[in-house]
Structures are given as structure tokens and as C-alpha cells.
Amino acid sequence: MAYKPQYGPGSSIVAENRRKQMDPSKKLEKLRDISDEDVVLLMGHRAPGAAYPTAHPPLAEQQEPDCPVRKMVVPLDGAKAGDRIRFIQFADSYYNAPCQPYQRSYVEAYRYRGCDPGTLSGRQIIECRERDLEKIAKELIGTELFDPARTGIRGSTVHGHSLRLAEDGMMFDMMQRCILDKKANMVKYVKNQNSEPLDKEVKVGKPLDEKWLKAHTTIFHSLVGTSFRSDAEYVEYVQRVHSLRTKYGYVPEE
Amino acid sequence: MTDAIYPQVRIVTVRLLNPETVERVMNLILATEGVRRVILNGPRLPPTITTGPAKGQPNIHEMRKTVKMGEQEVEMQVHVGTILLELENRDVIPAIKAACAAGFGEMQWYLQEGRYMKTDPSLVDYAKYGPYADKAIIGMADPSSKKGPTIIQGIK
Numbered sequence: 001m002a003y004k005p006q007y008g009p010g011s012s013i014v015a016e017n018r019r020k021q022m023d024p025s026k027k028l029e030k031l032r033d034i035s036d037e038d039v040v041l042l043m044g045h046r047a048p049g050a051a052y053p054t055a056h057p058p059l060a061e062q063q064e065p066d067c068p069v070r071k072m073v074v075p076l077d078g079a080k081a082g083d084r085i086r087f088i089q090f091a092d093s094y095y096n097a098p099c100q101p102y103q104r105s106y107v108e109a110y111r112y113r114g115c116d117p118g119t120l121s122g123r124q125i126i127e128c129r130e131r132d133l134e135k136i137a138k139e140l141i142g143t144e145l146f147d148p149a150r151t152g153i154r155g156s157t158v159h160g161h162s163l164r165l166a167e168d169g170m171m172f173d174m175m176q177r178c179i180l181d182k183k184a185n186m187v188k189y190v191k192n193q194n195s196e197p198l199d200k201e202v203k204v205g206k207p208l209d210e211k212w213l214k215a216h217t218t219i220f221h222s223l224v225g226t227s228f229r230s231d232a233e234y235v236e237y238v239q240r241v242h243s244l245r246t247k248y249g250y251v252p253e254e
Numbered sequence: 255m256t257d258a259i260y261p262q263v264r265i266v267t268v269r270l271l272n273p274e275t276v277e278r279v280m281n282l283i284l285a286t287e288g289v290r291r292v293i294l295n296g297p298r299l300p301p302t303i304t305t306g307p308a309k310g311q312p313n314i315h316e317m318r319k320t321v322k323m324g325e326q327e328v329e330m331q332v333h334v335g336t337i338l339l340e341l342e343n344r345d346v347i348p349a350i351k352a353a354c355a356a357g358f359g360e361m362q363w364y365l366q367e368g369r370y371m372k373t374d375p376s377l378v379d380y381a382k383y384g385p386y387a388d389k390a391i392i393g394m395a396d397p398s399s400k401k402g403p404t405i406i407q408g409i410k
Binding site: 155156157159160163164165166167172174175176179190191194195196197 | 267268269270271272275297298299300303304305306307308311313314315316317333335361
């Protein structure tokens with residue numbers, strides 16, 4: 001019988017959203033248009049339109065050893081061209097952000113090839129060859145994984161995911177990389193992810209409303225969203241994992 | 255050491271406060287004339303960018319503004335989330351609550367009584383202020399900061 005991944009337990013809307021985001025057969029809902037140039041500006045690794053700096057010569061020009069694995073694995077476009085490895089990093093607010101660090105790593109590992117997702121407590125980084133990263137970043141920003149107010153693109157000084165929101169509903173950012181234009185109800189990035197001021201503002205869309213966020217979040221929150229304890233199936237699963245690990249270490253044989 | 259005879263309260267809001275809101279609420283609170291000491295708590299807003307390739311550049315931040323409390327100008331160094339007050343006596347608490355209700359408007363907030371300010375000098379306080387420090391300033395400002403606490407003028 002062919003293996004069919006279940007992606008995760010739970011009967012709540014949060015669990016359902018988690019499964020939906022992780023399942024590569026389900027298309028992520030596109031919510032906003034962001035241009036290639038804007039993605040490059042937000043990440044700040046190179047000037048828009050500049051050639052991709054390289055870390056090594058293109059694979060076609062290199063003498064590749066006769067290796068069966070190299071023949072089997074098709075290199076990414078960026079790897080073929082010898083691009084540098086670059087990154088984009090996100091911070092997601094506890095207040096019903098559409099995605100969250102552990103979820104992001106699962107989503108990226110299921111959906112994208114040749115990337116290196118890494119989760120930390122309040123932020124999540126994805127590393128990849130530069131031109132492939134730009135494609136991934138464009139999807140991560142343009143789809144339902146991103147909310148302009150509750151998700152931040154932050155290379156360093158990410159503090160804010162666990163804090164109360166500001167009066168205008170934006171997540172705290174010590175460097176205030178993005179601001180909410182109240183008249184247009186539009187979030188604009190004025191600094192790139194490394195806090196360097198941008199020459200032009202990058203618009204990333206309107207903040208999503210509370211109702212949408214509550215229905216699409218992948219974070220349990222007992223005060224503003226769906227509480228973890230309301231999902232009995234999830235609680236049972238987590239308790240089972242905890243129990244097996246406690247009793248048997250890493251050999252969970254009942 | 256601060257005597258514990260002065261009641262202390264903390265005001266917590268559902269959102270982090272804009273400087274304009276802090277100014278409005280603080281002026282209403284200070285007008286009650288029953289406040290001895292104030293600490294505005296919240297995540298820090300550094301004047302310069304602290305990490306990364308832009309390190310050292312000025313950190314332009316809307317929340318880092320100078321506001322006027324009484325006659326005194328105060329530069330906001332934090333994005334205020336909690337207001338700690340030490341009061342002359344408990345009788346002033348209803349007036350503080352009324353000031354908060356007027357100042358915060360529709361925003362949710364609550365006020366709790368307890369002990370929220372530093373009572374004993376720590377090692378760092380000792381190193382900064384010495385053994386005969388004014389007890390009223392212990393815990394009022396970050397001891398490692400070059401700026402001390404602000405004395406608010408013109409409220410009585």
C-alpha cells in the first residue's frame with residue numbers, strides 16, 4: 001500500500017489549516033501581487049536587476065565526478081548557475097498570524113526542493129540558492145501564509161511575535177521595517193529585512209481582517225482564537241507522543 | 255529601600271500604546287496629584303540599529319517621540335505596554351481609574367494593586383549610585399543607562 005501522509009492530527013479549524021498548508025497537492029490561496037523587484041528589495045541581498053553573484057562556476061563548466069547520486073538528483077536553477085545561498089526570515093505574531101515558525105518549516109519542506117528551512121522560537125528562516133529563493137519568497141509573501149500586519153520579514157532583531165499588538169494592529173518591530181498607511185489601509189515596507197532604509201516603499205497589501213485571520217490561522221490561542229484544549233484529538237496525540245517519549249526515550253514501542 | 259507604605263498600581267492595556275495615547279493618559283493621571291513615581295514599561299526602541307549590515311544607522315521609529323508630561327518633555331525610549339504608578343495613598347485610585355477611562359476611550363485596560371517597583375538596590379544599583387543612593391530613584395531607570403529618571407515638573 002502506498003504511503004499516504006496525514007500531515008497532522010486534530011479536528012479544529014487550526015489543525016485543518018495546518019494540514020491544508022502542508023499538503024503540496026493543495027494550492028495555496030493567492031491574496032496579493034508582489035513584483036519580483038519588490039521581493040529583491042525586501043530581501044536586500046542584491047540590487048534589483050543586478051546579475052546574480054556566484055559562489056562557484058556553473059555546474060556545466062565544472063568537472064563533475066562520476067557519481068550516481070549526482071546523476072539522479074536534478075540540480076536547481078540556482079545550483080546550476082552557481083548562485084550564492086541567501087535567506088529570508090519571518091516572524092509570526094501569536095495573535096492569529098496565518099503561519100508560524102514550526103508550521104513554516106513543515107510547509108517548506110513538503111512544498112519546495114533544495115531549500116533549508118530552520119525554525120527558531122520566534123522566527124523562521126529559509127535558505128536557498130538566490131534565484132530559487134526569490135521564487136519561494138514571492139510565493140510565501142503573496143499567498144495565505146502571509147499577513148502584512150501579523151507577519152514580519154525580519155533578518156535580524158525579530159523581537160515582537162509574543163508581544164501585544166500596537167494600537168493600529170501591527171506586530172511590534174523594534175526597527176519598524178513596515179508601517180501602516182492608515183489612509184490607504186496599506187502596509188508599506190520602508191526598510192529591508194536587514195533594517196537598511198529602502199529607496200522606495202514596498203507595498204505588501206492590506207492587513208487581513210480579524211475574521212479571516214481567525215478562520216485561517218495555524219496558531220492556537222485561547223484568548224483571541226481557537227484554544228488548544230478545545231481540540232481533544234490534538235491534545236490526545238500530543239499526550240501520546242509525550243508519554244511514549246517519557247517512557248521509552250526514542251524507542252517508542254508499546 | 256522604598257517603604258512599602260505607599261500603594262502601587264499597574265495599568266495594563268490590551269494593545270501597546272502610541273506616544274500620543276501615553277501623553278494623553280499620563281497627563282490625566284498626573285493631574286490627579288496623587289502620584290509619587292511612575293515607570294513606563296515596554297519593549298525598547300533603540301535610537302540606532304543594533305545589528306546587521308545597517309548597524310549604527312539611526313533607527314527611524316514612529317513610536318520614539320518626545321512627549322510632554324506636565325511641563326516636562328520626555329523622550330519615549332520604549333513602546334509603552336504597562337504603566338506602573340506609586341501613589342500617595344489609596345484614596346486616589348478612583349481618580350486614576352477615571353483618568354484611564356477618559357484617556358483610553360474604547361481600548362480595554364485594567365488596573366491592579368500590588369508591589370511592582372524595585373524595593374532593594376541590586377548590585378548594579380550599588381555600583382551606579384553607591385551606598386547612600388536616594389532610595390526614591392532605585393528602579394526608576396536602567397542603571398546601565400546614561401540617562402537617569404525624569405522629574406516631572408508643573409503638575410502641582
